[in-house]
Amino acid sequence: MAESRRDPRGARPSQEAFVRTTAALLRRQGYAATGLNEIVTRSGAPKGSLYFHFPGGKEQLATAAMAHAGGELASAIANVLGSSEDLGEALAGLVDAMSAGLEASGFRDGCPIATVALEAAAQSEPIRSAAADAFGAWLEALERRLLAAGLDAQAAQRRALLILASLEGALILARARRDLAPLQAVRDELRALAA
Amino acid sequence: MAESRRDPRGARPSQEAFVRTTAALLRRQGYAATGLNEIVTRSGAPKGSLYFHFPGGKEQLATAAMAHAGGELASAIANVLGSSEDLGEALAGLVDAMSAGLEASGFRDGCPIATVALEAAAQSEPIRSAAADAFGAWLEALERRLLAAGLDAQAAQRRALLILASLEGALILARARRDLAPLQAVRDELRALAA
Amino acid sequence: MAESRRDPRGARPSQEAFVRTTAALLRRQGYAATGLNEIVTRSGAPKGSLYFHFPGGKEQLATAAMAHAGGELASAIANVLGSSEDLGEALAGLVDAMSAGLEASGFRDGCPIATVALEAAAQSEPIRSAAADAFGAWLEALERRLLAAGLDAQAAQRRALLILASLEGALILARARRDLAPLQAVRDELRALAA
Amino acid sequence: MAESRRDPRGARPSQEAFVRTTAALLRRQGYAATGLNEIVTRSGAPKGSLYFHFPGGKEQLATAAMAHAGGELASAIANVLGSSEDLGEALAGLVDAMSAGLEASGFRDGCPIATVALEAAAQSEPIRSAAADAFGAWLEALERRLLAAGLDAQAAQRRALLILASLEGALILARARRDLAPLQAVRDELRALAA
DNA sequence: ACTCGCGGGACATCCCGTTTAT
DNA sequence: ATAAACGGGATGTCCCGCGAGT
Numbered sequence: 023m024a025e026s027r028r029d030p031r032g033a034r035p036s037q038e039a040f041v042r043t044t045a046a047l048l049r050r051q052g053y054a055a056t057g058l059n060e061i062v063t064r065s066g067a068p069k070g071s072l073y074f075h076f077p078g079g080k081e082q083l084a085t086a087a088m089a090h091a092g093g094e095l096a097s098a099i100a101n102v103l104g105s106s107e108d109l110g111e112a113l114a115g116l117v118d119a120m121s122a123g124l125e126a127s128g129f130r131d132g133c134p135i136a137t138v139a140l141e142a143a144a145q146s147e148p149i150r151s152a153a154a155d156a157f158g159a160w161l162e163a164l165e166r167r168l169l170a171a172g173l174d175a176q177a178a179q180r181r182a183l184l185i186l187a188s189l190e191g192a193l194i195l196a197r198a199r200r201d202l203a204p205l206q207a208v209r210d211e212l213r214a215l216a217a
Numbered sequence: 218m219a220e221s222r223r224d225p226r227g228a229r230p231s232q233e234a235f236v237r238t239t240a241a242l243l244r245r246q247g248y249a250a251t252g253l254n255e256i257v258t259r260s261g262a263p264k265g266s267l268y269f270h271f272p273g274g275k276e277q278l279a280t281a282a283m284a285h286a287g288g289e290l291a292s293a294i295a296n297v298l299g300s301s302e303d304l305g306e307a308l309a310g311l312v313d314a315m316s317a318g319l320e321a322s323g324f325r326d327g328c329p330i331a332t333v334a335l336e337a338a339a340q341s342e343p344i345r346s347a348a349a350d351a352f353g354a355w356l357e358a359l360e361r362r363l364l365a366a367g368l369d370a371q372a373a374q375r376r377a378l379l380i381l382a383s384l385e386g387a388l389i390l391a392r393a394r395r396d397l398a399p400l401q402a403v404r405d406e407l408r409a410l411a412a
Numbered sequence: 413m414a415e416s417r418r419d420p421r422g423a424r425p426s427q428e429a430f431v432r433t434t435a436a437l438l439r440r441q442g443y444a445a446t447g448l449n450e451i452v453t454r455s456g457a458p459k460g461s462l463y464f465h466f467p468g469g470k471e472q473l474a475t476a477a478m479a480h481a482g483g484e485l486a487s488a489i490a491n492v493l494g495s496s497e498d499l500g501e502a503l504a505g506l507v508d509a510m511s512a513g514l515e516a517s518g519f520r521d522g523c524p525i526a527t528v529a530l531e532a533a534a535q536s537e538p539i540r541s542a543a544a545d546a547f548g549a550w551l552e553a554l555e556r557r558l559l560a561a562g563l564d565a566q567a568a569q570r571r572a573l574l575i576l577a578s579l580e581g582a583l584i585l586a587r588a589r590r591d592l593a594p595l596q597a598v599r600d601e602l603r604a605l606a607a
Numbered sequence: 608m609a610e611s612r613r614d615p616r617g618a619r620p621s622q623e624a625f626v627r628t629t630a631a632l633l634r635r636q637g638y639a640a641t642g643l644n645e646i647v648t649r650s651g652a653p654k655g656s657l658y659f660h661f662p663g664g665k666e667q668l669a670t671a672a673m674a675h676a677g678g679e680l681a682s683a684i685a686n687v688l689g690s691s692e693d694l695g696e697a698l699a700g701l702v703d704a705m706s707a708g709l710e711a712s713g714f715r716d717g718c719p720i721a722t723v724a725l726e727a728a729a730q731s732e733p734i735r736s737a738a739a740d741a742f743g744a745w746l747e748a749l750e751r752r753l754l755a756a757g758l759d760a761q762a763a764q765r766r767a768l769l770i771l772a773s774l775e776g777a778l779i780l781a782r783a784r785r786d787l788a789p790l791q792a793v794r795d796e797l798r799a800l801a802a
Numbered sequence: 803a804c805t806c807g808c809g810g811g812a813c814a815t816c817c818c819g820t821t822t823a824t
Numbered sequence: 825a826t827a828a829a830c831g832g833g834a835t836g837t838c839c840c841g842c843g844a845g846t
Binding site for chain 1: 245246247248249250324325327330331332334335336337338339340345348349352353374375376378379381382383384385386387389390392393394395398399402403405406410
C-alpha cells in the first residue's frame, strides 16, 4: 500500500490507470457487464500488467476500484457538508452535487458503488465488504455533520441512514426515469426535515 | 394479455415459467450475470421454446420479467398501505414487509427492479423504460395513500418520492451490510415524519 | 405429383410458394446459409405446412427447388438457342441472356444450381443428383442445337460441355469481380469458335 | 508477412494450422457449412488462439485461407503452364492436374475458391474481394503464358478468361456428375483451340 | 391442412485467467 | 514488468425437425 517506485509522488501509472478505468466502468455498467478486455483497452495500460498488479483478477481489481471511488466520494461528501453552517443547506448541497454529476453524464454516472453492490454482494464476499466499507465511510461523514448540528448519537445515526438511503434511492429513480425530479424531491424533503 | 388456451387456469405454462424464473434471477444477480442457460435450466421449460415465446431474446425476457415483478409488487404495496388507517403505521408496515423478505432470503432478495435498472438503464432503452414503469406504478400507489391521508397533491408527490427512494436505498445498504439497521432506521424516520 | 386440390390449374399454393422462394434463396445464398425460417417468412406460407408438403425437410425442399429452377432454365435455354439460325448468334444470345439476368440482380443471381452443387454435392446424394439432372437437361438442349448445326455426335457432346462449362465458370468470375467482362469474353470466344 | 519468431522454419504454427485447415474445409464444404468448431478441432490448434490471431472472426479467417489457397494454386498453375513449350500441351496439362486432384479426393476437392465465392460474394465484401484477387492471379498467369505463345494482348486476355471459366465450370459439372468427362472435354477443346 | 410449442444441439463470439519467454 | 499465445468454457442466438392438438 505504500511502496512507490517510479513516480516520486507515489503512483505506479498503469496500476492507477487500471483502477480509475475500472471504477468508471463499474459505475456505468456494473460488474458482470464490464470485461477485462474493455478495461485494458480503455486504460491504455499494457495488458500483461493486469495480472501482475492484480493477481486476484477481476474481483481484486473491482474491490480496489470500489475502495478508490469510495474514498474519493467520502472526501467530496465531507467537503460539501462542511461548506455551509446550516444543516439543511449542507444536505441540499450534497444532493445537488450528485444531481449535477448525474445530469452532466447524461444520467449514466450515479452512485459508483450501488450497482456493483446490488449485483455482486451475494456472490463475492470481498466485493460486498468493499461496498459496505464505502457506505460506512459516507455514513460516518454524515453522522459527524449531524452530531455537529446538535443531534444526539442515536438520532444522528438514524438520520444519516435515512439521508444516505434516500440519496441512493433517488439516484436509482433518477437514472431509470432520466429525470432529476426524484433528487429534487429528496433535497427539498431533507432540507425541510433539517429545519 | 387474456389469451388462455389450453390450461383453463394458467395457460402458456412455459412462457410463465420463463418469466417467473427470470424475475427471480434478475432480482438476485442482475441482468448481465444471469445467463439464459440458467433461466432455461431452472425454469424447467424447454429451451427451444424460449425464442418462440421471446423472439426478442434476453432483453424482451427481462422486460417481461420486470413488468411481472413490478405489477406483483405494486399490488403488494397497495395491500400493505391499505392495511392501516394510520399513515405512519402503514409506511412502517411497508418497510417491514420488505425487510422480512430480504431477511428471509438471506439478504439476497432486495428490490426486484433496482439492480437491473442500475446495470442496464444506460444500455437498453426497453429495460430502462420497464424499470421506470415499475417505479411509476409504486409511486402512484404511494401517492394515493398520501392523498388519502390528507396531503396536498404536490406534497404527496414529493413525499412519495422520498419514501420510495429511502426504501430503495435502505435495501441497497442493508444488502451490502447484511444488516437490517438501514431499513429499521428508515422505518422509524418515516413513521416519525408521518406523525 | 399430380393430385391438385384447390386450384383447378393444379397448384397447391403454399407448396409452390415454398419451392419458388427456396429456389430464389438458394441461388443467392446457397444451401447452408438459407434457413427454413427465412424460407417460411419470405414465402408467406404457413410454417406448419412445410413438413406436411416436404416431410423430407430441407433436403427435399432443396431438390424440389433445384428441379424447378433446372426445368425453367432448360426451357429458357432451348428458347434462346432456337431464336437464331446462326449457331454463333444463338450462343451469343444465350450468354447475353445470362449476363442480363446477372447484371439486373446486382451480380447476385448467377446460376441457380451451381452454388448448391458445389456446397452440398459431397454431403447429400439427392442434391448432387438433382444438380446433375439440371446440368444434364441443359447439356441436352445444347447438344440438340449443335447437332442441328451440323456437328457430329461426339463433337456435339464435347462442345456442349465446353459451352456450359465456360458459361458456368464465367458466371462465377463475373460474380466475384462484379464485372461482366468474363461473360463477354466467353461470348466472343464461343461465337468465334462457331464460325 | 516476414515475421518468424520462434520457429526458424515455420513460425506461428497455430495461425498457419488454422489457415490450412480452413482452406481445406472451405474447398469441400463452402463457407456457411464450415463451423469454427470443426476448424479448431481438425487444426489441432488451441481454441483460445483463434480470436487472438483472427480477431475478425470467421470472415477474416476465410479471407486468409482464400489468399493462401489462391497463392498456392497460382504457383501451381504457373508451374504447369511452364512445363511444356507447346501451348496446347501446357493447357491440357493444367486441366489434367486439376482432374487428378479432383479424382484423387473422390470428387470432393474442386476449385478452392469457387464455392466460397458463389456463396458469400453477395454477403461479404472482403470475401468477394479475396475471391476476385485469387482469380485475378490465376488469370495473370494464364495471360502471361498466352502472350509468350504469341497472342496479342487483347486476345490473350479473352482467351485466358475462356480458359479459366471453362476450367471452373468443368470442375462444377464434374463434381455434380462424379465424372471426369467435362474436364476431358474441356481439355480436348482447349488443346484443339490452341493448335 | 395447418399451428403452436417442444426439443436440444449447434452456431460465432468473447470471456477470464495462465503460461512462456523476454 | 510486458507481450504473445494458450486454454477451454460460457455467452446469446438460431437452427432444423417433430409432435400433440385442432
